[in-house]
Amino acid sequence: MIRYIRWCAYFCVLLLVALLVNIARVQVWESAAYGANPANKRHVIERYAEPRGDVLVDGRPVTGSRDSGQLLRYERTYLNGPLYAPVTGYSSQTYGTSFVERAEDEVLSGTDPGLSAFPLWYDLTRGRPGGGNAATTIRAAMQEAAYAGLAGKRGAVAAVEPATGKILALVSSPSYDPAVLSGTGGRVKGAWERLNADPAKPMLNRALRETYPPGSTFKIVTAAAALDSGVVTDADAPTETPDPYPLPGTSTLLPNAGTGCQDASMADAVQWSCNTVMAKIGVRVGLRGMVEAARRFGFNEEGLRVPSWVSRSNFDTDMSQDQLALSSIGQFNTKATPLQMAMVAAAVANGGELKAPYLVERTTQDDGSQVRRGDQRTLGRAMTPATALRMQELMVKVVEHGTGRNAAIPGVVVGGKTGTAQHGVGNAGTPYAWFISWAKTEGGAALPGVAVAVVVEDASAVRGDISGNGAAAPIARSVMQAALSTR
Amino acid sequence: MTALTAKVAEPAPPPPDARAPRRRGVELTLLAGAVLIAALGHLHVGLATTGHVPRSAARYAGGLAVAALIAHLAVRRWAPYADPLVLPIAFLLNGLGLVLIQRLDVTTPAHRTADDQLLWSALGLTLFVLVVARLRDHRVLQRYAYLSVTTALALMLVPVFFPAVNGAHIWIRFAGLSFQPGEFAKILLAVFFAAYLAANRTALALTGRTLFWKLRLLPGRVLGPILAIWLLSVGVLVLERDLGTSLLFFGLFVIMLFTATGRIGWIAIGLVLAGVGAYAVGTFEPHVNSRVDDWLNPFASIERGEGPGQLAQSLFAFGAGGLLGAGLGHGQSFLIGFAAKSDFILATAGEELGLAGLTAILLLYGLLVARGFRAGLALRDPFGRLLATGLASIVALQVFVIAGGVTGLIPLTGMAMPFLAQGGSSVVTNWIIVALLVRLSDSARRPEPQEAAA
Numbered sequence: 048m049i050r051y052i053r054w055c056a057y058f059c060v061l062l063l064v065a066l067l068v069n070i071a072r073v074q075v076w077e078s079a080a081y082g083a084n085p086a087n088k089r090h091v092i093e094r095y096a097e098p099r100g101d102v103l104v105d106g107r108p109v110t111g112s113r114d115s116g117q118l119l120r121y122e123r124t125y126l127n128g129p130l131y132a133p134v135t136g137y138s139s140q141t142y143g144t145s146f147v148e149r150a151e152d153e154v155l156s157g158t159d160p161g162l163s164a165f166p167l168w169y170d171l172t173r174g175r176p177g178g179g180n181a182a183t184t185i186r187a188a189m190q191e192a193a194y195a196g197l198a199g200k201r202g203a204v205a206a207v208e209p210a211t212g213k214i215l216a217l218v219s220s221p222s223y224d225p226a227v228l229s230g231t232g233g234r235v236k237g238a239w240e241r242l243n244a245d246p247a248k249p250m251l252n253r254a255l256r257e258t259y260p261p262g263s264t265f266k267i268v269t270a271a272a273a274l275d276s277g278v279v280t281d282a283d284a285p286t287e288t289p290d291p292y293p294l295p296g297t298s299t300l301l302p303n304a305g306t307g308c309q310d311a312s313m314a315d316a317v318q319w320s321c322n323t324v325m326a327k328i329g330v331r332v333g334l335r336g337m338v339e340a341a342r343r344f345g346f347n348e349e350g351l352r353v354p355s356w357v358s359r360s361n362f363d364t365d366m367s368q369d370q371l372a373l374s375s376i377g378q379f380n381t382k383a384t385p386l387q388m389a390m391v392a393a394a395v396a397n398g399g400e401l402k403a404p405y406l407v408e409r410t411t412q413d414d415g416s417q418v419r420r421g422d423q424r425t426l427g428r429a430m431t432p433a434t435a436l437r438m439q440e441l442m443v444k445v446v447e448h449g450t451g452r453n454a455a456i457p458g459v460v461v462g463g464k465t466g467t468a469q470h471g472v473g474n475a476g477t478p479y480a481w482f483i484s485w486a487k488t489e490g491g492a493a494l495p496g497v498a499v500a501v502v503v504e505d506a507s508a509v510r511g512d513i514s515g516n517g518a519a520a521p522i523a524r525s526v527m528q529a530a531l532s533t534r
Numbered sequence: 535m536t537a538l539t540a541k542v543a544e545p546a547p548p549p550p551d552a553r554a555p556r557r558r559g560v561e562l563t564l565l566a567g568a569v570l571i572a573a574l575g576h577l578h579v580g581l582a583t584t585g586h587v588p589r590s591a592a593r594y595a596g597g598l599a600v601a602a603l604i605a606h607l608a609v610r611r612w613a614p615y616a617d618p619l620v621l622p623i624a625f626l627l628n629g630l631g632l633v634l635i636q637r638l639d640v641t642t643p644a645h646r647t648a649d650d651q652l653l654w655s656a657l658g659l660t661l662f663v664l665v666v667a668r669l670r671d672h673r674v675l676q677r678y679a680y681l682s683v684t685t686a687l688a689l690m691l692v693p694v695f696f697p698a699v700n701g702a703h704i705w706i707r708f709a710g711l712s713f714q715p716g717e718f719a720k721i722l723l724a725v726f727f728a729a730y731l732a733a734n735r736t737a738l739a740l741t742g743r744t745l746f747w748k749l750r751l752l753p754g755r756v757l758g759p760i761l762a763i764w765l766l767s768v769g770v771l772v773l774e775r776d777l778g779t780s781l782l783f784f785g786l787f788v789i790m791l792f793t794a795t796g797r798i799g800w801i802a803i804g805l806v807l808a809g810v811g812a813y814a815v816g817t818f819e820p821h822v823n824s825r826v827d828d829w830l831n832p833f834a835s836i837e838r839g840e841g842p843g844q845l846a847q848s849l850f851a852f853g854a855g856g857l858l859g860a861g862l863g864h865g866q867s868f869l870i871g872f873a874a875k876s877d878f879i880l881a882t883a884g885e886e887l888g889l890a891g892l893t894a895i896l897l898l899y900g901l902l903v904a905r906g907f908r909a910g911l912a913l914r915d916p917f918g919r920l921l922a923t924g925l926a927s928i929v930a931l932q933v934f935v936i937a938g939g940v941t942g943l944i945p946l947t948g949m950a951m952p953f954l955a956q957g958g959s960s961v962v963t964n965w966i967i968v969a970l971l972v973r974l975s976d977s978a979r980r981p982e983p984q985e986a987a988a
Binding site: 048049050051052053054055056058059060062063065066067069070071073074075077078079080081082084085086087088089092 | 789792793794796833836841842846849850852853854855856857866869884888889892893896897899900903904907910911916919920923926927930931933934937938941942943
């Protein structure tokens with residue numbers, strides 16, 4: 048019987064070895080695959096187990112965390128959510144993240160390796176450092192001025208600091224409160240469906256992700272291209288342009304909104320926004336010259352990140368002469384985001400050098416020590432310094448004597464350009480009102496401290512009232528005032 | 535070390551007054567270690583989940599120490615030659631189980647079970663002391679073979695008249711308490727098998743001389759009763775849908791029959807029968823069929839969009855543990871949901887203690903089983919040998935069936951992990967098994983015969 052008991056014991060050893068081999072398989076070999084299985088909730092539980100780091104504006108948090116007591120524990124809260132929604136985006140247990148919440152997610156959620164001095168320690172203890180903060184370049188006063196100026200009308204404002212590329216204001220209207228998307232459950236699902244079904248598209252970040260025909264504001268690009276390429280050497284010389292101007296190769300006549308454009312100089316054409324003159328100049332610069340100039344200002348560039356991605360602004364690269372004429376005054380297929388047009392104004396203000404816009408100044412650990420700085424980068428030179436100076440003069444005239452007088456601020460040098468963009472089939476849609484501008488205190492700083500682009504869709508206004516000067520310039524003015532007074 | 539000494543001690547015929555090694559000091563030291571580990575685990579869970587030392591920490595550690603001391607003194611008094619490893623291993627496993635249940639209670643604040651489990655463990659330990667004290671010679675049990683089997687069958691039949699819980703008729707509920715009488719039945723059945731086979735093994739073994747397909751013609755008188763009882767018990771369990779226990783009884787029967795007769799044919803017949811039975815049940819019984827499907831493809835429910843099933847959650851928990859584990863209180867094994875504290879308790883051990891801790895736990899079981907077999911080898915009477923082998927096999931099979939089930943090695947069948955899992959009847963039963971092993975090992979190592987008579 049002894050022998051048979053031994054055999055039984057060997058059999059049990061066999062069972063034990065089978066168990067040990069199998070747990071080694073499950074716990075070591077398959078561990079990573081099990082961990083990566085989307086049905087495995089451990090990652091999300093861990094992700095929301097600690098309060099999320101905050102997004103800062105002017106050094107103060109505009110976000111918060113609330114202990115929900117649920118499985119996915121900490122839910123996002125927002126102070127003044129609708130105001131900052133285009134900046135922060137949302138952070139939702141159900142729908143993920145967007146904008147800064149997404150771009151800086153690793154820091155905010157505490158997974159960024161830069162958050163801990165000894166990453167190996169956290170690997171070993173399975174702990175994770177508390178979430179870090181993301182300080183934005185936004186200035187609260189400007190953001191509020193822009194949001195109040197739009198007053199719920201559909202539109203967007205983007206403001207940048209020309210010398211650095213810091214985005215100082217980023218507003219989209221109408222907006223939404225991202226807090227309604229925090230957490231889980233039917234309430235969140237309902238809010239998500241309601242927001243997505245809303246015809247006003249409150250979740251669309253118009254400043255970064257919507258492209259509009261820039262209309263007459265694009266004439267700044269055309270004028271700069273003409274000066275740089277030598278097509279126009281003297282901006283004050285008459286251009287021998289008929290009014291109306293027959294589009295090349297067609298019998299279509301391009302009219303002007305106002306009078307006094309016949310044979311006007313380029314300076315006058317910018318000041319009074321003459322379609323005829325600028326269309327003709329664009330044709331004279333030629334397709335390749337215009338495409339090249341637009342590209343230098345940032346058009347047709349994929350992959351701009353601030354650090355959230357920005358929609359591509361378009362200037363067609365293959366057009367007939369008449370299409371080029373229309374494109375040169377910001378019509379036809381020319382499309383730009385509000386941020387892109389703010390970059391155009393900023394390039395002029397910064398002496399022709401175009402800075403990459405960025406939204407996150409720096410990320411810090413919980414105790415304030417720095418994780419990373421937002422890097423200032425130069426995208427390139429949009430025009431020569433001489434051309435930039437000339438363009439500044441032209442834009443100042445627009446505000447002092449031309450179509451953009453509503454943007455004037457006493458004691459401040461303001462340069463601007465109005466735009467009223469036709470759109471829709473047969474231009475039947477309500478036009479968009481544009482205004483782009485920059486400002487510097489008189490006799491103060493050498494460089495303008497702020498560049499702004501405002502677009503107002505203003506579907507509710509009477510068609511005749513829609514003009515850059517009427518609807519958009521006052522908003523730009525209040526944003527610039529806020530910028531100069533908070534410096 | 536113990537094994538070596540035992541081997542050395544065995545061949546020499548002991549002089550009447552020679553002092554055979556008792557090794558009670560070793561047992562006491564190991565018990566102190568077990569108490570320390572359990573008390574530190576209790577402390578750790580409190581610190582990890584609430585951030586401060588639990589108020590009851592000192593009382594808890596003291597209670598464990600007193601319990602261990604009482605058990606030790608009982609063994610020292612009534613079974614001085616017992617194997618010094620058996621009691622500490624059982625104590626450590628029970629302590630670890632309490633720690634894991636206490637940890638899981640944190641995730642189910644409305645349904646705390648650690649205190650109940652502590653009470654049951656105390657009851658189990660009391661029964662352990664009682665058995666060690668009152669059962670002075672295991673051979674006494676041989677006399678109660680038929681009483682055992684009658685009681686076992688009765689215990690298994692009773693729950694049929696109680697409402698099913700979670701699809702199985704294995705519970706008796708009254709006065710707010712619930713327990714599984716089937717747990718106790720397995721000891722009684724082991725006693726019966728051991729007694730019956732010890733008495734009839736010659737007859738059974740001799741029949742093997744002919745070709746084994748003639749086997750059923752020859753020993754009808756001998757084989758009949760035991761086969762009938764076995765069929766009855768397994769049949770009842772199938773009726774009650776307690777497939778884990780039927781598998782256990784089947785395995786126990788085959789192992790003990792083989793040990794008694796040494797006929798490899800029994801193993802073959804057993805395996806063939808088990809195979810046919812498993813195939814039939816797995817194909818025709820929907821409850822089991824789904825378990826087999828689950829085992830073959832644990833993530834099928836995820837692909838169907840229904841979220842992970844229990845087995846998938848269990849595998850996720852094991853996987854999350856990795857090599858070193860997340861640490862007590864830092865895992866998410868509560869995601870398993872239902873039965874996380876009982877059938878799936880091993881997943882919590884795997885996630886929070888890691889491969890290292892889980893291996894240690896499985897080796898503890900291995901050691902416990904090995905000490906059981908060791909006692910069986912050293913015993914001189916066939917009944918004792920068979921009983922020790924049977925009891926060790928019960929533990930081994932039970933660990934294999936449930937540990938293999940929750941780690942995806944074999945299809946999952948509901949069964950309690952000895953000592954670790956939450957469940958009163960299981961803890962009490964396992965303490966009785968340990969008490970019997972202590973008694974058997976004491977008989978095996980006791981210098982004969984004068985001292986035993988004294």
